[in-house]
Amino acid sequence: MLQGGGVNDSERQIFLLVILIIFLSSSKKSFWFLVFPMCVIYAIYSPIGLMFGKPTYQYVASVFATDFLESKEFFYQIPKVNYLYPFVIIFGVVLYRYIIVRFDIKLYRNKTVVIIAVIFSMLNQSPSEFFKTIIKSSIEVKNELVKLNEIKPKSDWGESFIDKSIYNTYILVIGESARKDYHGAYGYPINNTPFMSRANGYLIDGLMSGGTNTVASLRLMLTKPNVDRWEPNYSLNIIDLIKSAGIETYWISNQGYFGDFDTPISAIASKSDHKFFLKSGDYASKNTSDFILLDKIKDIVINNHNKKFIVVHLYGSHPNACDRINDYKKIINIKDKKYDYLNCYVSSIQKTDLFLEKLNNFMRENDNSYSMIYFSDHGQAHREIGGEIYFNNNRASKLHFDVPLFMISSDDDSRHECKSFKSGFNFVNGIASWVGIKNKKIDSNYSLFDCNDDPNDFGVKKYIESIELELDPAIDLRGK
Known part of the structure; x- marks a missing residue:
């Protein structure tokens, strides 16, 4: 997931992501409404992220400026093996959920306290960095396009x-x-x-x-x-x-x-x-x-x-x-x-x-x-x-x-x-x-x-x- 998101995939960051998934899985709702959507978004981006890295302003701006033909050519550049990663990520997280439910595996104690602690510990780490970059880049592009529409009749x-x-x-x-x-x-x-x-x-x-x-x-x-x-x-x-x-x-x-x-x-x-x-x-x-x-x-x-x-x-x-x-x-x-x-x-x-x-x-x-x-x-x-x-x-x-x-x-x-x-x-x-x-x-x-x-x-x-x-x-x- 971290490699596919183009973010830091050091052992420490991998460990933190694993801990986040484990403790969010203590609740059925937190798994399906937090862990699973997060993993799906990483999975969808992973073929691109493995090749080009994390989304930046330039990348998001290029998406806005790309037509159908350029998009087709862009995806042709991506190795076919990269398209297997989304399936591996989604299959892995679903299999993990099946195993812990099937065998009643619990790696946590006080669920509420641990979940809050883990979420806050992740705010400045790699799992959330991916989303922060997307939001920041998208806001920059959106603001620039708004600015363009505002200045269209004006020359200084x-x-x-x-x-x-x-x-x-x-x-x-x-x-x-x-x-x-x-x-x-x-x-x-x-x-x-x-x-x-x-x-x-x-x-x-x-x-x-x-x-x-x-x-x-x-x-x-x-x-x-x-x-x-x-x-x-x-x-x-x-x-x-x-x-x-x-x-x-x-x-x-x-x-x-x-x-x-x-x-x-x-x-x-x-x-x-x-x-x-x-x-x-x-x-x-x-x-x-x-x-x-x-x-x-x-x-x-x-x-x-x-x-x-x-x-x-x-x-x-x-x-x-x-x-x-x-x-x-x-x-x-x-x-x-x-x-x-x-x-x-x-x-x-x-x-x-x-x-x-x-x-x-x-x-x-x-x-x-x-x-x-x-x-x-x-x-x-x-x-x-x-x-x-x-x-x-x-x-x-x-x-x-x-x-x-x-x-x-x-x-x-x-x-x-x-x-x-x-x-x-x-x-x-x-x-x-x-x-x-x-x-x-x-x-x-x-x-x-x-x-x-x-x-x-x-x-x-x-x-x-x-x-x-x-x-x-x-x-x-x-x-x-």
Whole structure:
């Protein structure tokens, strides 16, 4: 039960849980109304907890932001043997009840006193920690969604104006789950990014994402956050900033969409003048390719010659990565099944690179004044399951925050590669500078592409140092 709940399963905690069950079993009612429901909840969560650990804010937020297809893929990642644990837990507790009743076994004396004492002794121990985490995380998510609904008509940017805005079209491409060290452009030994590796523009080595999954990261990177508390400010979001300068906004996404304010990301997207989601409505159960987004972008560029800002949110390398390349080939042949999934992951990054190349080629032919930025929302962590190495976001890697950052523009005639630390918490400042927007709440001197280190990481490096997982560098698939 404790392992399945992802909480402390030391001998002491196991002993305390056993004592709790034994003494609560002194009463038929306390067994069936306390012990049994507790064990059932642990049992239901155990297949997930054995793989991803205890529920956290990020995990609960991901549940809110996940559609049917993502849920199906999520459960496919869980080893089949994990689904036996709920039956083992429930069978075990029922068998225990049968034995103590059948043989009239009593391991207690004064039942009332002992039950009260045991319950209070458990309040700050592992059995109740699981429920406290669920309640705390759920309340945090609920409060954030309530806050989103409260602020939906409001923007606190005030007046903005355009100053030295060079291009007619700005395109912000958001990658998904693409860790920097798996890109050929950043040194990965397999060249899965031929376009990013050779194109003129700026390749920045040093961007740190805002979190370890889509919601946790983008809610901070696409708003001007409270950097001390790591909290987003939805009244200062990137779309409202662009609109405050009189620029038309578009949001084109291959991510799931439920309603305007069902997730922090859809709340920001809903602010756009125009939004298009491949996976909303009838698309919710389809594994749609990122390439389909190109047609929508082409339609916008061809039919709208006004100044515009287009956000393109890819499905990229989202787990399950093998489903991301249904319409694409694997980059190399792998002999060892252990690395099959990583082969899909590396290939999905190559597919994203091809997407960027196709988009850039179209823009060069149809818009002589454009600039495009690509970055990823977060990385992932290795995990070996059933003899095969997978990637997932539900536990943190020391390399989880390292993501690519690439910019290419219509007038680029040279290539620049810079190793400079850039905090995702400054991302909105960087986008404002890129577009040429002036606002009193923006640092007008900040640039993502000045090749200088940000002076403050706002505690990210300290957090990374606290991650207990050993360093898990990219795995070279050559010869595997």
